[in-house]
Amino acid sequence: xNARLLLATALTSVxxxxxRASLTLLGIVIGVSSVIAMMAVGRGAQVSVTARISxxxxxxxxxxxxxxxxxxAFFGGGGNSDVLSLEDAxxxxxxxxxxxxxxxxxxxxxxxxxxxxxxxTFVNGLGVTAEYLxxxxxxxxxxxNISNVDVENISLVAVLGSETSETLYGQRNPVGSKIxxxxxxxxxxxxxxxxxxxxxxxxxxxxxxxxxxxxRMNNGKGRxxxxxxxxxxxxxxxxxxxxDARLDISTVLRLRHELGEDDDDDFQxxxxxxxxxxxEGTEGTFVILLGAIAGISLLVGGIGVMNIMLVSVxxxxxxxxxxxxxxxxxxxxxxxxxxxxxxxxxxxxxxxVMLGWAIAYFGNGxxxxxxxxxxxxxxxxxxxxxxxxxxxxxFFGIYPAVRAASLNPIEALRHE
Amino acid sequence: MIAKTxxxxxxxxxxxxxxxxxxxxxxxxxxxxxxxxxGEMVAIIGPSxxxxxxxxxxxxxxxxxxxxxxxxxGQYVSELSDNQLAETRSRQLxxxxxxxxxxxxxxxxxxxxxxxxxxxxxxxxxxxxxxxxALDRVGLSERYDHRPMQMSGGEQQRVGIARALVKNPxxxxxxxxxxxxxTKSSAxxxxxxxxxxxxxxxxxxxxxxxxxxxxxxxxxxxxxDGRIVEDRAVVPKRINAQSPDxxxx
Numbered sequence: 001x002n003a004r005l006l007l008a009t010a011l012t013s014v015x016x017x018x019x020r021a022s023l024t025l026l027g028i029v030i031g032v033s034s035v036i037a038m039m040a041v042g043r044g045a046q047v048s049v050t051a052r053i054s055x056x057x058x059x060x061x062x063x064x065x066x067x068x069x070x071x072x073a074f075f076g077g078g079g080n081s082d083v084l085s086l087e088d089a090x091x092x093x094x095x096x097x098x099x100x101x102x103x104x105x106x107x108x109x110x111x112x113x114x115x116x117x118x119x120x121t122f123v124n125g126l127g128v129t130a131e132y133l134x135x136x137x138x139x140x141x142x143x144x145n146i147s148n149v150d151v152e153n154i155s156l157v158a159v160l161g162s163e164t165s166e167t168l169y170g171q172r173n174p175v176g177s178k179i180x181x182x183x184x185x186x187x188x189x190x191x192x193x194x195x196x197x198x199x200x201x202x203x204x205x206x207x208x209x210x211x212x213x214x215x216r217m218n219n220g221k222g223r224x225x226x227x228x229x230x231x232x233x234x235x236x237x238x239x240x241x242x243x244d245a246r247l248d249i250s251t252v253l254r255l256r257h258e259l260g261e262d263d264d265d266d267f268q269x270x271x272x273x274x275x276x277x278x279x280e281g282t283e284g285t286f287v288i289l290l291g292a293i294a295g296i297s298l299l300v301g302g303i304g305v306m307n308i309m310l311v312s313v314x315x316x317x318x319x320x321x322x323x324x325x326x327x328x329x330x331x332x333x334x335x336x337x338x339x340x341x342x343x344x345x346x347x348x349x350x351x352x353v354m355l356g357w358a359i360a361y362f363g364n365g366x367x368x369x370x371x372x373x374x375x376x377x378x379x380x381x382x383x384x385x386x387x388x389x390x391x392x393x394x395f396f397g398i399y400p401a402v403r404a405a406s407l408n409p410i411e412a413l414r415h416e
Numbered sequence: 417m418i419a420k421t422x423x424x425x426x427x428x429x430x431x432x433x434x435x436x437x438x439x440x441x442x443x444x445x446x447x448x449x450x451x452x453x454x455g456e457m458v459a460i461i462g463p464s465x466x467x468x469x470x471x472x473x474x475x476x477x478x479x480x481x482x483x484x485x486x487x488x489x490g491q492y493v494s495e496l497s498d499n500q501l502a503e504t505r506s507r508q509l510x511x512x513x514x515x516x517x518x519x520x521x522x523x524x525x526x527x528x529x530x531x532x533x534x535x536x537x538x539x540x541x542x543x544x545x546x547x548x549x550a551l552d553r554v555g556l557s558e559r560y561d562h563r564p565m566q567m568s569g570g571e572q573q574r575v576g577i578a579r580a581l582v583k584n585p586x587x588x589x590x591x592x593x594x595x596x597x598x599t600k601s602s603a604x605x606x607x608x609x610x611x612x613x614x615x616x617x618x619x620x621x622x623x624x625x626x627x628x629x630x631x632x633x634x635x636x637x638x639x640x641d642g643r644i645v646e647d648r649a650v651v652p653k654r655i656n657a658q659s660p661d662x663x664x665x
Contacts, residue, residue: 001533001534001536002536005533009533012521012522016521318517319519321517322517322518322519322530323530323534324478324502324505325476325478325505325511325517326505326506326511326530326531326534326579327502327503327505327506327507327531327534327535328502328534329498329499329502329503329534330498330499330502331499332502332534409478410473410478410479413478413513413517
């Protein structure tokens with residue numbers, strides 16, 4: 001029997017029991033579409049995280065106090081912030097010791113509520129210097145940035161994130177108005193342009209001079225003479241000098257902290273590349289996990305195919321006998337049943353790819369619990385899923401087909 | 417052709433076929449010697465369990481003898497592989513079954529095409545033409561696209577005969593071809609076999625336990641307990657029915 005005849009015969013047989021074929025197919029459709037959709041979501045998450053980090057600029061180097069880098073990378077901030085001081089940050093501006101450092105932006109965090117009249121919101125407070133905005137690729141839409149004079153004077157001035165501004169002032173320009181942050185009155189001097197989607201979302205933040213944050217905001221801490229910082233953002237002069245800059249920073253900080261040769265660093269230097277690699281690694285595992293879960297449903301679909309093929313062989317024993325009696329070889333019967341199985345899984349695979357693609361396509365940008373889901377559809381995943389569905393048909397179809405082919409024609413003909 | 421007269425279509429020499437049932441050995445065929453020449457019309461009769469079905473399976477190349485040799489058109493069937501057996505079935509003989517054994521979902525024409533599908537070398541058009549010719553031959557020109565369920569038993573059996581004819585084999589093996597048919601349809605089928613024998617020169621072997629059918633053949637071989645107990649030539653006695661000949665010749 002040639003391929004065309006084989007296909008036509010298989011189509012007729014599969015088509016003869018449409019409900020059964022559809023249900024069997026459905027198992028494969030669900031399996032394949034979930035693989036496609038899951039992978040799209042997984043890859044989407046991976047790509048968007050990478051993109052957000054890259055948005056901050058690849059020259060960005062973050063220096064944090066403490067030795068547990070991974071913990072900070074994932075859960076942010078915190079740690080023993082007494083270890084890095086404002087003086088440490090200023091030391092990194094030295095042209096001789098750290099020639100590849102273009103910009104140094106230390107920051108300090110506090111939390112509290114901000115209120116204007118009856119409007120009240122909880123804010124993420126950041127004490128920063130003039131360099132902060134540049135280090136994060138942020139721009140001012142209204143008013144001006146915090147200046148170094150503000151830092152020196154410990155001024156009670158604040159720059160608002162776009163969301164904070166909107167919550168408190170609506171569409172009005174708040175520059176010049178008064179705002180109460182944790183009970184102290186500040187003058188709003190500027191508003192930052194919305195930067196939706198970046199990993200350290202500045203939109204809901206409020207920025208004050210780092211000295212103000214230290215001396216005025218954090219209860220009790222203000223009495224300590226040395227200003228501690230929770231993080232220092234450093235921009236290298238170019239992407240190529242990131243590694244050199246990192247070495248220089250390490251040298252300077254080790255000297256300043258008087259660490260001996262055998263001492264471990266009491267700070268962490270994290271480049272954007274480090275963050276991307278770490279996150280991509282975890283996300284990669286996540287994608288594989290999602291794929292594996294979806295793969296299991298494909299496997300279950302395959303078992304469904306095998307089940308139905310075994311039933312079919314039993315039901316069609318007599319047909320097999322007739323075919324054998326009129327000249328079908330074992331191989332013809334084997335191929336017929338394998339073709340039927342593969343036909344079902346292939347059709348299921350195509351429909352599954354279409355469905356999965358549709359889910360990924362229409363699911364892109366959907367929000368679940370306030371999180372925007374991004375999906376990335378990759379053609380090679382679709383091709384692989386399709387190949388796997390064919391392989392599933394071959395694998396699960398072969399045993400029933402062998403059973404069919406090995407039937408004794410005399411007994412098969414006698415079968416009722 | 418001289419070759420045809422010197423080489424029998426079927427030659428069985430000391431053929432035995434044993435089946436093991438538990439610890440018990442059943443000899444379904446017990447030393448059969450038999451020659452059937454080209455153009456013969458033979459009835460094989462016997463009670464059930466006499467070995468006639470086993471003989472039919474052997475002649476139909478569906479089963480191999482336990483010992484002895486079966487020569488079909490000069491070829492030792494015992495030496496053939498499974499694939500060669502399938503090819504022999506496809507090329508050299510046509511089966512007609514008691515229960516017609518048509519594929520229920522397929523049309524008459526598609527059922528008749530089936531043997532051609534398994535032998536290769538025929539285009540779809542050639543298959544349909546051959547199937548139409550075979551269906552015309554059995555008088556079913558108006559039933560090409562009918563499915564088995566839409567036809568009478570007699571018509572279904574004629575589709576079965578058309579299927580046996582479609583590759584133009586010399587030998588037609590019919591296993592109780594009238595077993596499920598009424599008298600009128602039986603007579604039609606017997607007439608059809610006669611016509612194939614006399615007009616087309618086919619060798620016909622019919623297995624039956626119906627003595628009336630057997631007596632319509634030209635030679636009767638009687639089986640009992642796996643042995644031939646009688647082998648005689650007879651003058652065919654046609655079955656009496658209201659319209660015995662509906663062939664469109």
